[in-house]
Every structure is written in structure tokens, then in C-alpha cells.
Amino acid sequence: MNGFVLGGVSSGVGKTVATLSIIQALEDAGHEVQPAKAGPDFIDPSHHEAIAGRPSRTLDLWLCGADGLRRNYRRGEGDVCVVEGVMGLYDGDGSSTAMVAEALDLPVVLVVDAKAGMESVAATALGFREYADTIGRDIEVAGVVAQRAHGGRHEQGIRDALPDDLAYFGRIPPNDDLEIPDRHLGLEMGGEAALPRAALREAAESLEAERLAAVASEPPTPESPAPSAASAEPVDATIAVASDAAFCFRYPATLERFRERAEIVTFSPVAGDPVPDADAVYLPGGYPELHTAELESAGTLAELGNLAADGFPVLGECGGLMAMSQSLTTAAGERHEMAGILPADVTMHDRYQALDHVELEAVEGTLTADAGETIRGHEFHYSSADVDGDARFAFETVRGDGIDGDHDGLTEYDSLGTYVHVHVESGAFDRFLERVEG
Known part of the structure; x- marks a missing residue:
């Protein structure tokens, strides 16, 4: 092409x-x-x-x-x-x-x-x-x-x-x-x-x-296969992907990889859909701050919080991290309860808090990386997260701001929330699929 x-x-x-x-x-x-x-x-x-x-x-x-x-x-x-x-x-x-x-x-x-x-x-x-x-x-x-x-x-x-x-x-x-x-x-x-x-x-x-x-001209062919090609066999897993006006930031390649290797179902937390029968949930980024009242009252996030406390894996990126937190306060000062999975309270601001390409190094094994591995991504958000003193971080930031300037990837139970969006070429989503295989 x-x-x-x-x-x-x-x-x-x-x-x-x-x-x-x-x-x-x-x-x-x-x-x-x-x-x-x-x-x-x-x-x-x-x-x-x-x-x-x-x-x-x-x-x-x-x-x-x-x-x-x-x-x-x-x-x-x-x-x-x-x-x-x-x-x-x-x-x-x-x-x-x-x-x-x-x-x-x-x-x-x-x-x-x-x-x-x-x-x-x-x-x-x-x-x-x-x-x-x-x-x-x-x-x-x-x-x-x-x-x-x-x-x-x-x-x-x-x-x-x-x-x-x-x-x-x-x-x-x-x-x-x-x-x-x-x-x-x-x-x-x-x-x-x-x-x-x-x-x-x-x-x-x-x-x-x-x-x-x-x-128009045609690009050269790739010199090497995808890093995940050797482990791209199907996995016995179903991934539930949040998909609505609050959770709409995901790369096409991510959903393509999910479909290549696993089963995928979608649901809407804004509409109050029950959490589907699945092996894990992926909460993409988006605009949860524009739908705080619906998310608080619909009940889906509360259900997700209960499931996560029992060891059900939840992976959230940016807006997903915000929804996984204890609370989300809008720029107008209105506080709303979220899923309560992660020990953090999130606040929206009038100016962006981070915008950069990011590199993270895993300090412990987590849903998307083994200890010592690095992944690259991107951050752009208007919110900040005030984390509890005993919060555990999965990543140190080699480049970028992350959650507190030095760390990203809040982890609790078997769940992970990060401000960073990653692409399937990072290998992170393949590791996620392999971690949650039923």
C-alpha cells in the first residue's frame, strides 16, 4: 500500500x-x-x-x-x-x-x-x-x-x-x-x-x-518479525473491554491482538452494564471525568471493585486508572466515588499535568511486564493522583512523569493501573494475555 x-x-x-x-x-x-x-x-x-x-x-x-x-x-x-x-x-x-x-x-x-x-x-x-x-x-x-x-x-x-x-x-x-x-x-x-x-x-x-x-510510495518491509511472534499462540482467556464515551482511547492494534489470541467482549460502565463473565478486564483511557455521576451511580465500577478484591485482574490505562481509584474529583470540585481498587484519590485540573513519551522499568512482576523489563508508552492527562502512603508501584519512570514523578503503575490485588498508554508492539498486552489465561 x-x-x-x-x-x-x-x-x-x-x-x-x-x-x-x-x-x-x-x-x-x-x-x-x-x-x-x-x-x-x-x-x-x-x-x-x-x-x-x-x-x-x-x-x-x-x-x-x-x-x-x-x-x-x-x-x-x-x-x-x-x-x-x-x-x-x-x-x-x-x-x-x-x-x-x-x-x-x-x-x-x-x-x-x-x-x-x-x-x-x-x-x-x-x-x-x-x-x-x-x-x-x-x-x-x-x-x-x-x-x-x-x-x-x-x-x-x-x-x-x-x-x-x-x-x-x-x-x-x-x-x-x-x-x-x-x-x-x-x-x-x-x-x-x-x-x-x-x-x-x-x-x-x-x-x-x-x-x-x-x-505516494510504499514503505520497506519490516526487517524482523514482531517480538511477540514466538508466543502468539491463542490463549484460553476472555477479555472484557470497557467501551463507551468514558472509555474510548484504545489503539486498533490492541483490540486486534486480543481477538487474535483470545476472546473479547465489550461492556459499558457508563450504561451500568454488569461486568461480563471473563478472565480479566481492560479499562482503556478516555473521559471518565465527563461521566463521573453516571459512573458513580451505575454500579458497574462498584461491582468491579468487589471482583478485584477477590483477585480478578483489572488493567487500566490513564482514564482506566482514574476509574480504578477511590475517588475522582472534577475541576469544579465535585467528588465522586469510583471503583476503589487502587489506593489513590484523583483530581482534575485546568492545565495538563503530564505530556510526554514515557519509558518505564518494572521493579516487580506485574500484569504487563516481568521484573527488570522496560516498556515504552505515552502520557497526556489533566489529572493528578494522591496516593496512600502504603501504595505499591510496579514501575520506576526512566522517562516521563508517571504518577508521582518517579513511579507509575499502582498495583493492588492482581490489578494494575497506570497513567501510561502503551502499544501492542511493546509486548505489554501479550504479557497481559498470558498472565490472565484461564
Whole structure:
């Protein structure tokens, strides 16, 4: 499957809107599009899926490694892969958009804000292309998409200013309907605020779909099999996965691995579903802070707390950790009881408390790692956890903030809650499946 990377000149330049418009343009031209995200984000991929109709692949060099990137890319479907970048093209030391493009050997289409520029769009693109050589990055900046550009003289001026070896792939016209509402953690989810198809189709008409498809190339094959390949036999286990508006941050590859090796059932704590008959529960991240009253009153978390106290394994990531705690206090100061599995009280804040790629070292064997093993992940949360004095941590933080700056992975009974999201390429979910096998 051929693909290209959409890199921005900065955060906030409109990469997501450009990505969705390009997906629409390619599909209108008869292509099967596989969306992807060059970064650990869950929100942008939800918008990709709302338009493309298939899950967006997570392509993060820190989380997956170079071969993991290529393996995850190849799990996609379609004939053209559109990879939305993260932040500005060169921003980020763990996994920048440029690093992902280089690892996959994919060309970069640069998204440039043309609202107040014309020749300057060409100058910006030329600078971004030349900077790759300056820092020794082996990437190709193939051309530009002009965000918020008008037609007529404005568009023609951009075209004329570009050198011959920088292609013009079209523009995204200014349109108030092409605005996605945001909140803490980023944009609203795709299922809540999908862009209108009519507005996307209007933008798609200003894009050169076949020229974009023609510039796409195919990444190299992975050099090695997945680390878990040797132990990827099915396990005798059923995993119950929380899935609703409070627990919606999970990578497609995680659920794919669960289905490859075990049975999977889903349930909604917000709706008050009983905990399914299973061997373990996975609580992904999401927005439990927006559903505290429902979670407190529904009864599912209380049931889960009783089960965990009897040794039933529960694995929670970020929002899952928050739901496993004793209480969750909103930014407005409203305190709500949670599952009571972990000895911690969680409080929401107006500013984010951690944002980084993370590396953890296990100080003892736990659901996702053996003692001494390291796993890589990502943290981004607006909450903090006040832990009891006798709390036990499974991990020391080699990089990142974790729960208290030095540790992550609160463990109690046979359960584990962490602020860190990990990808299946880390091997953590394979170890989880093998730990809970019936």
C-alpha cells in the first residue's frame, strides 16, 4: 500500500482538517483510503475513522520502533495511506513526524497556512525542505497543500511562487464548517463532532487527488518479525473491554491482538452494564471525568471493585486508572466515588499535568511486564493522583512523569493501573494475555 505523510509547519495549522479533506478527495476519486496518525493520539484518529470508515493506524516510532511502524502500517487496508503528522514536521524528540516519514520512507506533503501569505508559502516550504539536509534527515518534502487559501489570484500566486520541484497539491478554502470543537486533551471525538460531508466535499474539489495519489510510495518491509511472534499462540482467556464515551482511547492494534489470541467482549460502565463473565478486564483511557455521576451511580465500577478484591485482574490505562481509584474529583470540585481498587484519590485540573513519551522499568512482576523489563508508552492527562502512603508501584519512570514523578503503575490485588498508554508492539498486552489465561 502506497502512502504519504501530511506534515504541518506547526501545531494548529489545520492538519486534521486537511487530512479529512484529502481522504474525502481521494475517496471521491475512487481510491480506498487507509488513514493513519504519526503519533500516539486517539482523538484525531477518531475523526479519520468517521470519514474513511476504517480504523486509523497508530504510527509512533517511540511506541512501536521502526519495524513496529512498518508492521502496523502493513496491517492497514486500501490502496493509499494518508498519514497525519503530529505538531510541526520536525517537532518532538521521541517520534517527530519527520522521524516517522524517514522510518517509513514516505514523501511529505506540507500543510502551510496561507491565510496571510502567498510567495511566503513557497519560502516556508522551501525552508522546510532544506532543513531536512541541515539536520541529516533523509526525507522528501514533495509539495504543499495551502490551508485557508482563496482561489483566483491568491491561489495562482502560490502556484507561481513554488519552485518546479515542489508540487502544488491544492488548497483548503476558508470555511467555518471546517472547524472541529476542542476541549481538554484536544479536539472533540469524531463521533461527537464529525465534519459535515458537504463541507469536506467542497474542500475536496480544490485538491488535486490524483496528483496526491501519484506521489505516494510504499514503505520497506519490516526487517524482523514482531517480538511477540514466538508466543502468539491463542490463549484460553476472555477479555472484557470497557467501551463507551468514558472509555474510548484504545489503539486498533490492541483490540486486534486480543481477538487474535483470545476472546473479547465489550461492556459499558457508563450504561451500568454488569461486568461480563471473563478472565480479566481492560479499562482503556478516555473521559471518565465527563461521566463521573453516571459512573458513580451505575454500579458497574462498584461491582468491579468487589471482583478485584477477590483477585480478578483489572488493567487500566490513564482514564482506566482514574476509574480504578477511590475517588475522582472534577475541576469544579465535585467528588465522586469510583471503583476503589487502587489506593489513590484523583483530581482534575485546568492545565495538563503530564505530556510526554514515557519509558518505564518494572521493579516487580506485574500484569504487563516481568521484573527488570522496560516498556515504552505515552502520557497526556489533566489529572493528578494522591496516593496512600502504603501504595505499591510496579514501575520506576526512566522517562516521563508517571504518577508521582518517579513511579507509575499502582498495583493492588492482581490489578494494575497506570497513567501510561502503551502499544501492542511493546509486548505489554501479550504479557497481559498470558498472565490472565484461564
